[in-house]
Amino acid sequence: MAMSRALQLSREDLLRAYRQMRTIREFEERVHAEFATGDIPGFVHLYAGEEASAVGVCMHLTDKDAIASTHRGHGHCIAKGCDVHGMMAEIYGRKSGLCAGKGGSMHIADVSKGMLGANGIVGGGAPLACGAALAAKTLKTGGVAVAFGGDGASNQGTTAESMNLATVWKLPVIFVLEDNGYAESTASGWSVGGDAIKRAEGFGIPGVRVDGHDFFAVHDAAGEAIERTRSGGGPSFLHLKLNRYYGHFEGDGQAYRRDGEVAGLRAEIDTLDRFRRRVTEAKLLEENDLAGVDREVLALIEDSVRTAKSAAAPKSADLLTDVYLSY
Amino acid sequence: MAMSRALQLSREDLLRAYRQMRTIREFEERVHAEFATGDIPGFVHLYAGEEASAVGVCMHLTDKDAIASTHRGHGHCIAKGCDVHGMMAEIYGRKSGLCAGKGGSMHIADVSKGMLGANGIVGGGAPLACGAALAAKTLKTGGVAVAFGGDGASNQGTTAESMNLATVWKLPVIFVLEDNGYAESTASGWSVGGDAIKRAEGFGIPGVRVDGHDFFAVHDAAGEAIERTRSGGGPSFLHLKLNRYYGHFEGDGQAYRRDGEVAGLRAEIDTLDRFRRRVTEAKLLEENDLAGVDREVLALIEDSVRTAKSAAAPKSADLLTDVYLSY
Amino acid sequence: MSKKSFRQAINEALAQEMERDPRVVIMGEDIAGGLGAPGEDDAWGGVLGVTKGLVGKFGRERVLDTPITESGFIGAAAGAALRGLRPVAELMFVDFMGVCFDQIFNQAAKFRYMFGGKATTPLVIRTMFGAGFRAASQHSQCLYPIFTHIPGLKVVIPSSPYEAKGLLIQSIRDDDPVIFFEHKVMYDVEEEVPDEPYAIPFGEARFVREGDDVTIVAFGRMVSMASQAAEALAKEGVSCSVIDPRTASPLDLPTILESVRETGRLVLVDEASPRCNLATDISAQVAEQAFDALKAPIRMVSPPHTPVPFAPALEDEFVPNAEKIAAAVRSTMRAPSKQAAE
Amino acid sequence: MSKKSFRQAINEALAQEMERDPRVVIMGEDIAGGLGAPGEDDAWGGVLGVTKGLVGKFGRERVLDTPITESGFIGAAAGAALRGLRPVAELMFVDFMGVCFDQIFNQAAKFRYMFGGKATTPLVIRTMFGAGFRAASQHSQCLYPIFTHIPGLKVVIPSSPYEAKGLLIQSIRDDDPVIFFEHKVMYDVEEEVPDEPYAIPFGEARFVREGDDVTIVAFGRMVSMASQAAEALAKEGVSCSVIDPRTASPLDLPTILESVRETGRLVLVDEASPRCNLATDISAQVAEQAFDALKAPIRMVSPPHTPVPFAPALEDEFVPNAEKIAAAVRSTMRAPSKQAAE
């Protein structure tokens, strides 16, 4: 633990990591609250609790790197640099949204930032990440691609196919399994036969299992994996054990969880709390620094909701645009 | 080797094994020859060289057990008890064929015998085998199901999904990977990343690797796996290394193979030769017994071709039947 | 007889058929839910609660939760159907057909034909479809025209709770593969539904309403839209027949033709994307077989050729509704009829 | 200009576009072949030799053999298209779409719309289709109506070597996802094809033949069948226009409508299964927009609603041909025209 390379991050980087994780958390908490008012339409899947994954991985990436995300995509978007105002507006279905209100929560994307989209299809992202990796390899950009996927997605055939393709094509792609213990109401302990690391190895990809609530552990493991993959070592695999704080989607009663399960998680292994303790105990940051970030993030989210709410909906004519280049 | 349980098979069983393997070989050699005359339409994939797999596995099965096959299905059909005359007539597209001439080589089936069909879709059979296993389990028939698939098929997402499903549903299904070194013109050494046994283990299924030209080894390994699976031990996996003697399909020039590759295989590790040597050296069967089988098989195949050639084609009205139960 | 929601009607049909026939099993993602989890069993009963309670009645051997591997378990349902079970598999949203279509259209749909009539595949796939849920492009499609295109499949699109129960029971008893489409916006719709089991035969259209001037054909959720339109038009003095074919495959063309021969005017309402959809399919069949009866151009009411948008305003604009149907009907009344032209 | 086969025309289009634009890569199962094997490299050049020689010219970095994982590599092609490549992926037989359709219709087709116009996906999927090869139910389908149904996809069906080259070049230069259909029975058909690259724009139908009495619309291999029928009919004094729309999506409806306005009679030829196919699609659009011009029922010539049978006699019976087309044309001539009825 004490040997974490991430603990040697610059003050600036630590603050960035905290800011991103806090932004994700705040974003999700706020969307949760706003959803309850009935203002937000559609299916919304919140990422709160899983922040260390998106941030711990994406901190190693730049715009020349790509990620493919999941239905639970807000965290990945923020960590990959998507505009928070654009995201919030999108979730509200506004014309000013990142996808002009046509995508919504499940399809937020910013290809210019290498964020290839949240994805409504479980397992849909892994082949796309392979493609982004292929493009990087062929065009010799030095870029890598990351495929995020859940424990449920890890069973989909597309995941297996992508892992094999990555191996035989020697693609610079990193598979990140965000194992939050459930796919909808079904426990991963039941649905995932065998062992995720062995599976990856069966496809020729070395893997490591990491505590997904420990930003430093994730950052270290992701750094190593991405470095190895970026330098031509072939695909890598990370198995992150973590937890989601909310239901599968907003509206889920979560009868499948133990009473107090989430309260316990929040109290005991919360990613942000642990980060905070760690950096303050090690005197890398002051409480003050963190509180400052908290305030700024709160203001940012508040502003994003306020502007999203008052933003214009798309117009009738927008229905017929963006199908093809010609219309 | 000397400890093979299969060597303790009864004389009758040994003869049956030999007869089936010889029937497959003769069937395929003859289809190869007939195809060259232009009389046989369509895509035909020959199983010659791989006989020990179909027979070594299916000898442990009865009609209450099911198998799902591949595009290279003739061997599986014969080993699972399909009528040879009906098969040959089907390949010729005759009304008297097992599928009334509507299926052809790639779709020969006899569901009543538990042969759920050759399959034109690579990887298409594994889910079906899981279904047959589920039916056996639910209806408590004591049956098992076998999914045959090639090295190419082993990469398809359906294979991975089926393995996982078999594990989590504890299905009585045995996955048999017939690794003949090629998927079309592509070597399995290139296309299959990682390791097949490790993959199966990654999905929670124990596996063994077996010399697929050694009937005794296959029979032993299949026997153990099927026994274990039948008695409630969950799914099993067999990785058989073997070779095909003809092109991917009839018409394939096989430029991807080493000159003399097949001639070498035929000379050195031919399944039937090895079987013959083994049983005669151990004095389990006489040359005479085997020669008798050879003659009978030859006559059977000859007759099947003769009757198929002179059999009637389906009639116009047949085009419109068998789509639904009502027409 | 009592008021039941579309959801309850389906649940009851499943329960009654499972009761009647031990070979009927149901499977799907979270159709019971809570497997391996520390909380309640049957925690979900399906993503929208449609299968709730069935695991309590029939146990985990017949109510099978699955991993998220649609090819795997829908293929397994097809294989099991070949071997004596009568599986009802749930493809949660029909939008997910792209990961498992092979097992449906190349396997289940073709067994009987490819095997020369020697196989029977009593498989039902229940699936949710349709727009209106603000669920965006990958969770709002109809796609039944794709299934209708495939020989060997039967395609059922119930338009009300009563229809849903009777058609689902028929689907389960039917020996061919059936795709059963449930409109996600309709689950809470209620009507009187008999308590006892009953089966509605396939290929028999239902007259929702009879009228003299225009025939309107609509499927699923669009049937009630068409009825609303007919109601409004009646006040304008335009009298419409509304026909619900119930099954897209087989299609009860004779009933449609008969009605068109009486009215001479046809409006087709289809919530699916407009190219190669059911509206075009029926229009073409009518134009071929009852051309002489037509007094005006056949009109189609479908969404535009775009993915389903997320923003509520756009989605509302996208989906056909009573107003658009009424406008189409009016346009066929205005169109110079052949008689008029003579 | 020289005689080239359909196969050569496609090969040449690929070679010239790969030459012109380094971002064009091709991928598919055995499109070069021999990978990892002890024999020759480029051992296959595609299952029917269409891509032969390209790996020699462009190397293994741009000619990518793939494992048999269509979701994996077609999805990768879609992802790569988002990130600067212009991939041409081969789906060997369109019948295999069932294992990878999601990556095509939910991913590639919808990126642009779902992402609010901020994504471009220059992806081409080449695929073999059609009956006549004795390849049975799982290797003989058309299925282009399914792709035409999906907003966001462009669907191209070349009818000759000349068309194939020009349309494939356009497909590769196009910035939207394109599905390019190659009829497997046509690979050896030859005609004069220019040596230099040329692009045929999408959505512009081609008049194969002009006539006064009846308009015949046909796609792909059916275009030559329609021409043969027209030839035969000319001898009977019936003069037909034959229109090849070239692309099913976008569809050049104006040209078809214009022709129908002149002839008043329409026969649609579609090798795809009859329900919800292109014949019904075009019929419906014409019946809606040029109803007044129609003198007789629109006739459709399609196979029956059955899987493709294996036996040669059945398959020959299954596929539309010149005779069946001619019979349909004759029936529209016999049908009491509106004028006649007046």
Ligand SMILES: Cc1ncc(C[n+]2csc(CCOP(=O)(O)OP(=O)(O)O)c2C)c(N)n1
């Ligand atoms: C192909 C497909 N099948 C099913 C679904 C419905 N679905 C959406 S999310 C989900 C669970 C995914 O679980 P997991 O991959 O573990 O991700 P998590 O929700 O836990 O982040 C399911 C079944 C879908 N969207 N796509």
Ligand SMILES: Cc1ncc(C[n+]2csc(CCOP(=O)(O)OP(=O)(O)O)c2C)c(N)n1
């Ligand atoms: C989904 C799908 N993709 C591609 C094909 C074309 N194809 C038929 S057989 C084959 C090779 C299969 O290789 P393998 O599984 O090793 O079986 P083998 O032919 O060696 O017995 C391919 C690519 C197919 N039939 N189905």
Ligand SMILES: [Mg+2]
């Ligand atoms: Mg999960």
Ligand SMILES: [Mg+2]
């Ligand atoms: Mg092989």
